[in-house]
Amino acid sequence: MAKQFDSISADHRQFIEAQHIFFCGTAAAEGRVNVSPKGMDSLRVLDPNRIVWRNLTGSGNETAAHLAQVNRMTLMWCGFETRPMILRAYGSARTLHPRDHAFAELNAAFPPDPGARQIYDLTVDLVQTSCGFAVPFFDHKAPREVLRKWSEDKGPDGVAAYWRERNLNSIDGLPTHILGDTDA
Template sequence: MGKLFEEMFPEHESFIRNQHIFFVGSAPLDGEGHVNLSPKGHDVLRIFSPRQVGYLDLTGSGNETSAHLEENGRITLMFMAVQGPPMILRLYGKGRVILPGSVEWEELAPHFDLLPGARQIILVDIHAVKTSCGYSVPFYDYTGERETLQKWAAQKGEEGLHEYHQEKNMRSMDGLPTTLGRSMG
């Protein structure tokens, strides 16, 4: 049922572009820390090549992905069809965090609609693409994006977000430093 590829083919890219949600998985190396799985909505993912994607990461209550990438770089992105023909697609790769103000941010940011609360770009170099059947994934109807996070971030403002990042986004729940923690510390 599952098939493994070294890079995305056009049909994989088309499938990814048609999904309204994807999931990001990461974990620390020690085997004792928490595995993180985060859902991502909005139009934040960009395909740069058959072996590279990036997504605009919005402020959240934690910053686990950043901490795990800082420690070991391992990341998996998962997409699944909840409408149309069944399929699950995973992108396995090495990721890194691109922060505002860096040269890479200036190069990559124009590819995104910079939503309120944007804190970093996660850039992923893909080493494997795996598809599987998705036969057990139920159907769901997409009715729109939630605007709660964007409204919250806009209300906080730049200074409020900076304070929030200092309070909530500098370390993972396991105490690992995030890229924000390294750059602001």
């Protein structure tokens, strides 16, 4: 039976912090709905109604494009290893890019990574838990180091070039604003 809460409790936070993967869902007013798996050390619960997560450079940039139009976001965690629970945090989010004043302070809460592309600041207005009894067991082996190594090998200039080549627009052609006013 699903239960709803108006904030993240201490128990919810403990569950979130124990997970190795979470999923982010966003959608613009029209076009495709995007659901992305996220991992690494990229998420912080700052208080009972605020979560920030750092988005690293990747092949797509759907979340930024969607939030530029509609600022709603859902984050979801599944208990794959022990506790059978699904937890969703619903709310409104803002996108912070490296050029934005608040980015540096929030980015400092995470391990250094030249591929840091955005930080999403989610104001949580609803938390929902459900049983997760049908979620299978998966054992966490280790984090993948491929993306971190890729961004380190590219360096800041190479990452910026990749943004220009691959991250300016969503798959539906929406601008991501990764480069600010210069986005095409």
